[in-house]
Amino acid sequence: EVQLLESGGGLVQPGGSLRLSCAASGFTFSSYAMSWVRQAPGKGLEWVSAISNIGGSTFYADSVKGRFIISRDSSKDTLNLQMNSLRVEDTAVYYCAKARGDRSSRGMDVWGQGTTVTVSS
Amino acid sequence: QSALTQPASVSGSPGQSITISCTGTSSDVGGYNYVSWYQQHPGKAPKLIVYDVSNRPSGVSNRFSGSKSGNTASLTISGLQAEDEADYYCSSYTSSSTVVFGGGTKLTVL
Numbered sequence: 001e002v003q004l005l006e007s008g009g010g011l012v013q014p015g016g017s018l019r020l021s022c023a024a025s026g027f028t029f030s031s032y033a034m035s036w037v038r039q040a041p042g043k044g045l046e047w048v049s050a051i052s053n054i055g056g057s058t059f060y061a062d063s064v065k066g067r068f069i070i071s072r073d074s075s076k077d078t079l080n081l082q083m084n085s086l087r088v089e090d091t092a093v094y095y096c097a098k099a100r101g102d103r104s105s106r107g108m109d110v111w112g113q114g115t116t117v118t119v120s121s
Numbered sequence: 122q123s124a125l126t127q128p129a130s131v132s133g134s135p136g137q138s139i140t141i142s143c144t145g146t147s148s149d150v151g152g153y154n155y156v157s158w159y160q161q162h163p164g165k166a167p168k169l170i171v172y173d174v175s176n177r178p179s180g181v182s183n184r185f186s187g188s189k190s191g192n193t194a195s196l197t198i199s200g201l202q203a204e205d206e207a208d209y210y211c212s213s214y215t216s217s218s219t220v221v222f223g224g225g226t227k228l229t230v231l
Contacts (some may be wrong), residue, residue, distance in 0.1 A: 044225035105214035107157035107172030
């Protein structure tokens, strides 16, 4: 069964850091691009970041550029998101999502259950 | 990276058809055939229902169909069913090699 399982969410103060992870199983991880998508409470989906299948290319939304770093470890089939200089507006459920191909352009066909990040003092 | 424009809500009766629009620019929707649509039920993760403008993943009902004209993409749901009541989001690849979502549309089945 194709599955994504996020972890690492929690409560952090503004200006703090948090590292999210997403464990992939049931598919050849290194063949697919991966993305992070977030959803603030009661709001819509917001694309955050993507990484190509072998990690050579990374992409970020303007809202997180320079603060978040996406990475992947194909030896562990894991996707990561290092979040620094966190702001209150980063509060959201963060989803890990698998792309349909080696780039993030053509839709995300598998999603994790999400992990909640709360930034508050 | 401005969000794509969707109507906030649409409604229809069981058996009817509805269409949700998704308007972008020539730098996203109009420039690429990489529009996707997602269905999200409350408290659940999104589900891909259309990719590459008009293609359906395996297992998705053929009651869902997508199209595009210029900078506007559309999702049509025919033969509305109670379980179709959900939030729907469009997304598009952009000229900046990023992805942008629409604001979402809440579908109510009357």
